Amino acid sequence: MISDFHTHNPNADNAIINAEPHNFAPLPGKFYSVGIHPWSNQCTLADVKRLVALSSHPQVVAIGEAGIDLAKSALPLDEQRRLLIFHALLAERRKLPLIIHCVRASHIIAELLKELKPSVPWIIHGFRYNAAVAASLLRFPCVKLSFGEHFNPEALRATPAHRRLAETDCSLLSIAEILTLHACALTPPHP
Numbered sequence: 001m002i003s004d005f006h007t008h009n010p011n012a013d014n015a016i017i018n019a020e021p022h023n024f025a026p027l028p029g030k031f032y033s034v035g036i037h038p039w040s041n042q043c044t045l046a047d048v049k050r051l052v053a054l055s056s057h058p059q060v061v062a063i064g065e066a067g068i069d070l071a072k073s074a075l076p077l078d079e080q081r082r083l084l085i086f087h088a089l090l091a092e093r094r095k096l097p098l099i100i101h102c103v104r105a106s107h108i109i110a111e112l113l114k115e116l117k118p119s120v121p122w123i124i125h126g127f128r129y130n131a132a133v134a135a136s137l138l139r140f141p142c143v144k145l146s147f148g149e150h151f152n153p154e155a156l157r158a159t160p161a162h163r164r165l166a167e168t169d170c171s172l173l174s175i176a177e178i179l180t181l182h183a184c185a186l187t188p189p190h191p
């Protein structure tokens, strides 16, 4: 049973461990997402072909992380967009969720949701936006929001439980500790 929906810790249990096509090295009993991060400089034709091949590996349970980063990326926006669409179509074909990295780009993700009408879950990982942005994305039924160590408490509270996930990402905290932070933020303050 997966409790940590996005981590870069290769030894994590009950987790979706992030890998890129060039460094995918599955360990027994673990689950993975595979994708090309918008910060990556490993985005050759060979990497893209390997991504397609790995997307049907039995331990790959999600595509990504992939996405748009308007604060920090090696790639121009139109290339990031093209690469994300590629991941989205692959996720659709494989019937796997798509794990999305989205920095200053929630409006672009909303446009793509309108355009592509995905049927698989789109998990916006490391969600740190406010409740208004959460609401604007939750209008799309396929969207789930994954919260980590740093998050906006109002956005967390505005996200229904069945559409809210948790993750460690690069945190030093365990998933149990992060779930405790979330539980504290969800508990109404005592009068």
Ligand SMILES: [Zn+2]
Residues within 6 Å of the ligand: 006, 007, 008, 018, 065, 169, 170
């Ligand atoms: Zn990550």
